[in-house]
Amino acid sequence: MEASLLYERVAARVESLIDRGTLRPGDRLPSVRGMSRRERVSVATVVEAYRHLESRGRIEARPQSGHYVRSLRRAEALEPRAPRVATAAAKVRFGNRIRALYRAVRDPSIVPLGTAVVSPELFPADRLNRMLAAIARGAGGSGVAYDPPPGYPPLRQQIALRAVEAGCDIGADDLVTTNGAMEAVQLCLMAVTRPGDAIAVESPIYYGMVQLVEAMRLRAIEIPVNPRTGMDLDVLEEVSKGQRIAACLSLPSFGNPVGARMPDDCKERLVRMLARAGVPLIEDDIYGDLYFDGPRPRPAKAFDRDGLVMLCSSFSKTLAPGYRVGWTAPGRALEAVERLKFVQTVGCPTLPQMAITEFLRSGGYDHHLRTMRRRLAAQVATFADAVYDGFPEGTRISRPAGGFVLWVELPGGASALHLQERALERGISIAPGPIFSVRERFASFIRLNCGYPWSEPIDRAIRTLGQLVREMIG
Amino acid sequence: MEASLLYERVAARVESLIDRGTLRPGDRLPSVRGMSRRERVSVATVVEAYRHLESRGRIEARPQSGHYVRSLRRAEALEPRAPRVATAAAKVRFGNRIRALYRAVRDPSIVPLGTAVVSPELFPADRLNRMLAAIARGAGGSGVAYDPPPGYPPLRQQIALRAVEAGCDIGADDLVTTNGAMEAVQLCLMAVTRPGDAIAVESPIYYGMVQLVEAMRLRAIEIPVNPRTGMDLDVLEEVSKGQRIAACLSLPSFGNPVGARMPDDCKERLVRMLARAGVPLIEDDIYGDLYFDGPRPRPAKAFDRDGLVMLCSSFSKTLAPGYRVGWTAPGRALEAVERLKFVQTVGCPTLPQMAITEFLRSGGYDHHLRTMRRRLAAQVATFADAVYDGFPEGTRISRPAGGFVLWVELPGGASALHLQERALERGISIAPGPIFSVRERFASFIRLNCGYPWSEPIDRAIRTLGQLVREMIG
Numbered sequence: 001m002e003a004s005l006l007y008e009r010v011a012a013r014v015e016s017l018i019d020r021g022t023l024r025p026g027d028r029l030p031s032v033r034g035m036s037r038r039e040r041v042s043v044a045t046v047v048e049a050y051r052h053l054e055s056r057g058r059i060e061a062r063p064q065s066g067h068y069v070r071s072l073r074r075a076e077a078l079e080p081r082a083p084r085v086a087t088a089a090a091k092v093r094f095g096n097r098i099r100a101l102y103r104a105v106r107d108p109s110i111v112p113l114g115t116a117v118v119s120p121e122l123f124p125a126d127r128l129n130r131m132l133a134a135i136a137r138g139a140g141g142s143g144v145a146y147d148p149p150p151g152y153p154p155l156r157q158q159i160a161l162r163a164v165e166a167g168c169d170i171g172a173d174d175l176v177t178t179n180g181a182m183e184a185v186q187l188c189l190m191a192v193t194r195p196g197d198a199i200a201v202e203s204p205i206y207y208g209m210v211q212l213v214e215a216m217r218l219r220a221i222e223i224p225v226n227p228r229t230g231m232d233l234d235v236l237e238e239v240s241k242g243q244r245i246a247a248c249l250s251l252p253s254f255g256n257p258v259g260a261r262m263p264d265d266c267k268e269r270l271v272r273m274l275a276r277a278g279v280p281l282i283e284d285d286i287y288g289d290l291y292f293d294g295p296r297p298r299p300a301k302a303f304d305r306d307g308l309v310m311l312c313s314s315f316s317k318t319l320a321p322g323y324r325v326g327w328t329a330p331g332r333a334l335e336a337v338e339r340l341k342f343v344q345t346v347g348c349p350t351l352p353q354m355a356i357t358e359f360l361r362s363g364g365y366d367h368h369l370r371t372m373r374r375r376l377a378a379q380v381a382t383f384a385d386a387v388y389d390g391f392p393e394g395t396r397i398s399r400p401a402g403g404f405v406l407w408v409e410l411p412g413g414a415s416a417l418h419l420q421e422r423a424l425e426r427g428i429s430i431a432p433g434p435i436f437s438v439r440e441r442f443a444s445f446i447r448l449n450c451g452y453p454w455s456e457p458i459d460r461a462i463r464t465l466g467q468l469v470r471e472m473i474g
Numbered sequence: 475m476e477a478s479l480l481y482e483r484v485a486a487r488v489e490s491l492i493d494r495g496t497l498r499p500g501d502r503l504p505s506v507r508g509m510s511r512r513e514r515v516s517v518a519t520v521v522e523a524y525r526h527l528e529s530r531g532r533i534e535a536r537p538q539s540g541h542y543v544r545s546l547r548r549a550e551a552l553e554p555r556a557p558r559v560a561t562a563a564a565k566v567r568f569g570n571r572i573r574a575l576y577r578a579v580r581d582p583s584i585v586p587l588g589t590a591v592v593s594p595e596l597f598p599a600d601r602l603n604r605m606l607a608a609i610a611r612g613a614g615g616s617g618v619a620y621d622p623p624p625g626y627p628p629l630r631q632q633i634a635l636r637a638v639e640a641g642c643d644i645g646a647d648d649l650v651t652t653n654g655a656m657e658a659v660q661l662c663l664m665a666v667t668r669p670g671d672a673i674a675v676e677s678p679i680y681y682g683m684v685q686l687v688e689a690m691r692l693r694a695i696e697i698p699v700n701p702r703t704g705m706d707l708d709v710l711e712e713v714s715k716g717q718r719i720a721a722c723l724s725l726p727s728f729g730n731p732v733g734a735r736m737p738d739d740c741k742e743r744l745v746r747m748l749a750r751a752g753v754p755l756i757e758d759d760i761y762g763d764l765y766f767d768g769p770r771p772r773p774a775k776a777f778d779r780d781g782l783v784m785l786c787s788s789f790s791k792t793l794a795p796g797y798r799v800g801w802t803a804p805g806r807a808l809e810a811v812e813r814l815k816f817v818q819t820v821g822c823p824t825l826p827q828m829a830i831t832e833f834l835r836s837g838g839y840d841h842h843l844r845t846m847r848r849r850l851a852a853q854v855a856t857f858a859d860a861v862y863d864g865f866p867e868g869t870r871i872s873r874p875a876g877g878f879v880l881w882v883e884l885p886g887g888a889s890a891l892h893l894q895e896r897a898l899e900r901g902i903s904i905a906p907g908p909i910f911s912v913r914e915r916f917a918s919f920i921r922l923n924c925g926y927p928w929s930e931p932i933d934r935a936i937r938t939l940g941q942l943v944r945e946m947i948g
Contacts, residue, residue: 096809098813098816099813102816103622106622119615120614120615120618120619123618125613125617125618128617128618129610129611129613129614129825130610132617133606133610136603137607139599140594140603141594141597141599142796143606144594144603144795145579145591145796146591146790146795148577148579149576179798179819179820180819186818190689194669196669208816211813211816211817212817215664215814217668316820321619321620322616322823322824323618323824324653324820324821335570335573339572340689342573342576342682343660343682344656344657344689345653345654345657345798346653346656346795347796347798349653349826350796351603352823352825352826
């Protein structure tokens with residue numbers, strides 16, 4: 001029996017104890033060693049099982065004390081359903097709704113539940129800005145000069161060191177820095193596809209990717225995301241037998257909006273499957289550092305033996321979106337991506353790259369990430385509770401294993417597009433489900449940003465949303 | 475008789491006096507008023523004629539003194555020839571040579587005659603970096619936060635003010651900020667073309683544009699550039715009658731590499747001609763502020779009545795390439811460009827936009843530009859003299875009216891591609907002609923960057939290049 005099944009079996013046992021009321025909210029779980037003896041499994045397996053239950057919101061770890069059944073009522077909430085399978089390639093549409101979404105970022109009077117942004121107060125803004133200031137003062141001409149591709153060498157060195165820690169065999173020379181992860185993904189797509197090509201994409205997927213696919217005139221085949229294990233690999237296998245896929249686009253670690261954590265064995269299967277067919281995997285890992293329970297998930301890139309995985313990421317979700325510093329390790333397509341980077345935006349901003357290098361070198365990044373993960377996990381839990389309390393019965397809420405968004409399925413077939421409009425009239429920005437799909441599925445889903453600390457206006461906004469949904473289905 | 479012909483007639487009279495030796499190098503020309511009486515034309519016409527001769531390098535203005543015949547021998551050098559007409563759309567190729575070019579930027583041991591970069595010492599680097607540092611220190615969370623499209627409002631306000639001064643009817647709301655002008659051009663192309671479309675482009679044109687056209691899978695129709703008047707409008711008219719053109723891409727003011735200044739009446743004709751056919755004009759104006767004699771050329775956008783001119787520019791040639799701040803006023807396509815900007819790179823770096831805003835607001839920009847123009851004009855003249863002295867007879871040298879590059883036609887059919895290779899072996903980077911053309915024309919042309927102040931290594935490099943050419947044709 002494989003280890004992954006063993007820990008799942010243990011977790012299922014514990015979950016059924018909770019479901020039957022044997023273990024009640026607030027109860028302490030058996031210790032890891034005790035459970036190990038009881039279930040005749042290794043300590044490691046129990047640790048894994050408990051992590052799994054934590055990430056599903058059923059239990060919580062309390063430092064120096066042990067594991068407890070979560071007292072949060074929303075643990076009982078249903079989760080959103082995965083979409084049905086879509087195999088036909090579809091052309092995507094452009095929407096003005098996205099404009100309304102990102103423009104709301106600039107308006108402080110709008111409650112920011114729409115775009116996936118972290119509150120600046122969760123970033124080490126002052127420290128980073130001070131580093132930038134000090135570097136700018138001493139930079140002289142080099143501060144205003146171009147930094148040509150593949151990008152600032154010391155930054156690539158720092159990124160490579162971190163990638164190696166995450167399990168990837170990457171050196172500084174394998175990297176190209178970009179204007180955030182979106183440019184990285186776009187350059188990778190440009191390097192390996194032609195207009196009209198079919199590509200496999202997760203569904204649901206970040207709406208910017210949907211727009212990108214349309215802008216590049218690609219045809220997208222939607223592969224459903226399982227809330228536990230990510231992209232459905234059986235469906236992907238089936239689809240790729242039927243037609244030529246030019247690339248596969250996925251966020252295996254806490255993909256936006258579902259927040260699923262694809263297990264290592266699935267990642268390995270994904271990489272192998274695509275490699276056999278010679279299909280590049282474009283992996284967006286921007287949420288990879290924002291796991292709620294450790295260890296850090298390995299990127300799919302860690303299983304790449306053929307140079308076909310194109311890893312993309314940035315510091316926009318963890319450090320400074322406004323610095324616009326991202327990167328890609330595009331494997332075989334390295335030269336093509338580097339040249340396209342030059343053609344498209346010539347280079348990355350010089351001083352922001354230098355400042356982020358200094359921040360990474362100075363050693364505070366991991367400490368910052370630990371704090372940030374804890375805060376985000378707590379925020380997501382609080383938001384989920386509020387939705388569970390404030391929304392009508394039948395609402396389904398995701399249980400993300402990382403990141404900072406919730407994916408919510410509204411009851412009674414309520415229209416997410418209508419809800420977006422009505423919410424905006426009341427000064428609340430939300431992201432409606434259909435923009436997360438090439439085929440405008442998810443008509444009754446919304447995505448909520450939990451990147452801002454809980455506050456009175458957010459509390460009111462969630463209640464207002466719940467009330468609006470009630471009116472819509474009432 | 476039109477005014478433009480009148481001043482050209484006066485200029486031709488003066489030029490023939492110089493050519494016949496009636497006026498010798500160092501001689502003072504008749505005063506503007508004196509010439510006005512003598513030729514029975516207005517003072518304004520004489521001023522225009524003298525400016526024209528200045529921009530062609532035949533005469534020079536000395537403050538408080540008058541106009542003098544230039545003592546530079548290279549005024550006698552021949553100018554490069556315009557290419558023959560190409561009407562068939564061509565698919566472009568990608569080149570590794572460009573990689574060698576931009577990578578040389580990072581290597582201080584290579585003499586930088588390849589890419590079109592200004593020496594950082596010509597930029598107000600310290601002042602700008604200090605402004606960035608002060609803003610970064612006080613920015614707090616806003617310094618690390620996203621700046622969503624259309625971009626930082628106060629910067630758009632400053633850009634609009636300058637555009638109005640240059641003759642364009644543009645407000646802050648007509649603008650989208652971008653990662654330099656190249657992203658602006660790319661977004662505009664993306665907004666108005668589809669893969670496989672034919673577009674009209676200047677020939678020769680900046681090699682990055684050639685690469686962009688290939689990356690976007692467009693077909694390019696080359697329109698020859700006349701060294702005096704820019705893109706040949708008769709050819710463009712002929713070409714656009716024969717087939718559908720999706721867009722026209724041009725740098726009417728000191729386009730790279732020729733440095734021609736398209737006269738106002740030609741710009742007006744260009745805009746009208748394209749508007750009649752409903753074809754968008756993508757105008758790259760990055761060299762517009764770098765004229766050698768005033769007034770600042772009006773962008774073609776100044777003649778736009780239909781919202782079909784998409785003006786693109788940046789601060790990369792005048793202030794800080796490493797800040798990556800550019801912009802576009804894309805007319806009718808404003809919303810499409812804004813949405814594409816979000817999809818592609820999400821936003822521009824926040825703090826660099828703020829710093830450039832502060833620099834523009836503080837009023838030092840025009841003063842800086844005046845100094846910079848003077849220095850660049852002098853550098854270009856010095857480089858041209860050195861090429862005239864150091865290269866074999868028969869070499870033709872451009873007489874740019876602005877910018878900071880020279881376009882040089884080698885004698886005896888010498889291969890620019892071979893010269894690039896041999897020069898690089900000797901630590902000298904140059905840009906070979908064929909990369910400036912979709913069809914790899916200009917086999918015997920090279921472009922030389924004059925953005926660095928004259929120095930001993932540059933002097934040696936130019937001599938070495940001349941010697942290499944001599945060996946190649948000898």
